[in-house]
Amino acid sequence: MKRIIDGKTYNTETATQLASWSTASDPEMQGISYEAGGILFQTRHGAYFVVNHNDGLELWEDGYEKLIPLDPEQAQRWAEQYCSAEEIETLFGEMPEAGDAEAKLTLRMPEVLRKRLVALAEGRKQSLNAWIVRCLEGCAEMADRQAAEKRP
Known part of the structure; x- marks a missing residue:
C-alpha cells in the first residue's frame, strides 16, 4: 500500500515493519467471520505509520485497509497497546520504572x-x-x- 498524506509518501513496500496485531472472530459465536488488525511501520526517514485492516467489517476510504501517520509518541502508545514489554523496549528503548523520575549523579570519592x-x-x-x-x-x-x- 502506498499513500501520500500532507505531501509525504508512506509506502509499506519500502518501510520497515516493526510490529503487528490481529484478531479473528469465531463464526460460531457471532454468526459472521472477520479478521481485524494493524501493522506498525517506520519509513526509511524515521516516520511512523500504521496500516489497520478489517477484512470486510467496515469499508474505509482505502477499502478495508486504512493508513494512519503517527508521531513518535503515538507510535509508542500504539506499541504499548499491542506489543509486549520486550518488543516496546526494542523499538523505543528502555523505559523507566513507574514513580518519580531518576537523575544520574557522578560522585568522586577516595x-x-x-x-x-x-x-x-x-x-x-x-x-x-x-x-x-x-x-x-x-x-x-x-x-x-x-x-x-x-x-x-
Whole structure:
C-alpha cells in the first residue's frame, strides 16, 4: 500500500515493519467471520505509520485497509497497546520504572571511602546506590527538621 498524506509518501513496500496485531472472530459465536488488525511501520526517514485492516467489517476510504501517520509518541502508545514489554523496549528503548523520575549523579570519592560504603551496603543487603540514596534521604529529612525548628 502506498499513500501520500500532507505531501509525504508512506509506502509499506519500502518501510520497515516493526510490529503487528490481529484478531479473528469465531463464526460460531457471532454468526459472521472477520479478521481485524494493524501493522506498525517506520519509513526509511524515521516516520511512523500504521496500516489497520478489517477484512470486510467496515469499508474505509482505502477499502478495508486504512493508513494512519503517527508521531513518535503515538507510535509508542500504539506499541504499548499491542506489543509486549520486550518488543516496546526494542523499538523505543528502555523505559523507566513507574514513580518519580531518576537523575544520574557522578560522585568522586577516595577509593578507601568507597570500599567502606560498599561494605556497609552489603552488610544491609543493599546495592551501593540504594544505600547512598537512603543515606541522602535521611540527611535531607534531618536538614528539613532543623530548618523547621529554626523558623519563628
